[in-house]
Amino acid sequence: MTQIFAHRGFSSSYAENTMSSFIAAEKAGADGLELDVQLTNDGEIVVIHDEKIDRTTNGNGFVKDFSYREIRKFNANNKGFKKEPIPALEEVLEWMKTNKLLCNIEFKNGLIPYEGMEQKVIEMVSKYNLSDRIIISSFNHYSIVNSYRLAPEIETAPLFIESIYMPWVYSQSxxxxxxxxxxxTIPDQIVKTTMENGIAVRPYTVNREADMHRLFNVNCTAIITDNPVKARKVRKQYEKRP
Structure with missing residues (x-):
């Protein structure tokens, strides 16, 4: 059965990449989370999508220019009344010990090559014994390879914007x-052939019902969506199938 990963948490209804968004995704019955990580100037791993804090907080500037203490002062909750800080990855992993969620950690190191990010994240995942529940993804495929070399026991998955020829061959390589x-960018036949070759397929960001139906219909490994509640409603129609 196709898994449902909540993109930056339950981000259609809660502030993205916040603890309230992650907790809401778990309550909504998501199978996993998708979140993004970057590093502060003192080397702490924080959960935020953009390289700058301008869009998602009440502050301005680059994540890399703040210390952890400084960045925690900004309000990351732009969809509610409760003030909420940018989470530390450690906070999320600690909370994950209380549930069974999977977690896709996306390294946001395409524009800013955060030194040592792979090592830091892998050490923290190991500290919480969560290696078997984590998938590391990135548009920076050098980082993916580096992560695999550091921790072959943690699953890796390259992110693509464009269509890739025979993606299962590339993934295996x-x-x-x-x-x-x-x-x-991924037609049904490529989804099926990729999975037949032992490679999981988790497309993003699947928010329209028509797209959900298409991917559930081919029994895709997972979908990454902003709305896990809508995705679960659509998936129910496929759970009754033999």
């Missing part, structure tokens, strides 16, 4: 066991 393509 970099020792990745999954791919995370943009949903509109």
């Amino acid at each position: 970099i020792k990745a066991s999954g791919i995370h393509p943009k949903h509109s």
Whole structure:
């Protein structure tokens, strides 16, 4: 059965990449989370999508220019009344010990090559014994390969915006066991053939019902969506099938 990963948490209804968004995703019955990580200037791993804090907080500037203490002062909750800080990855992993969620950690190191990010994240995942529940993804495929070399026991999955020819061959060549393509660039036959070759397929960001139906219909490994409640409603229609 196709898994449902909540993109930056339950981000259609809660502030993205916040603890309230992650907790809401778990309550909504998501199978996993998708979140993004970057590093502060003192080397702490924080959960935020953009390289700058301008869009998602009440502050301005680059994540890399703040210390952890400084960045925690900004309000990341732009969809509610409760003030909420940008989470530390450690906070999320600690909370994950209380549930059974999977977690796709996306390294946001395409524009800013955060030194040592792979090592830091892998050490923290190991500290919480969560290696078997984590998937590391990135548009920076050098980082994916580096992660695999550091921790072959943690699943890796390259992210793609464009259509890739024979993505299962490419994935196997970099020792990745999954791919995370943009949903509109991967036709049904490529989804099926990739999975037949032992590679998991988790397209992003699947928010329209028609797209959910298409991917549930081919029994895709997982979808990454902003709305896990809508996705579960659509998936129910496929759970009764033999």
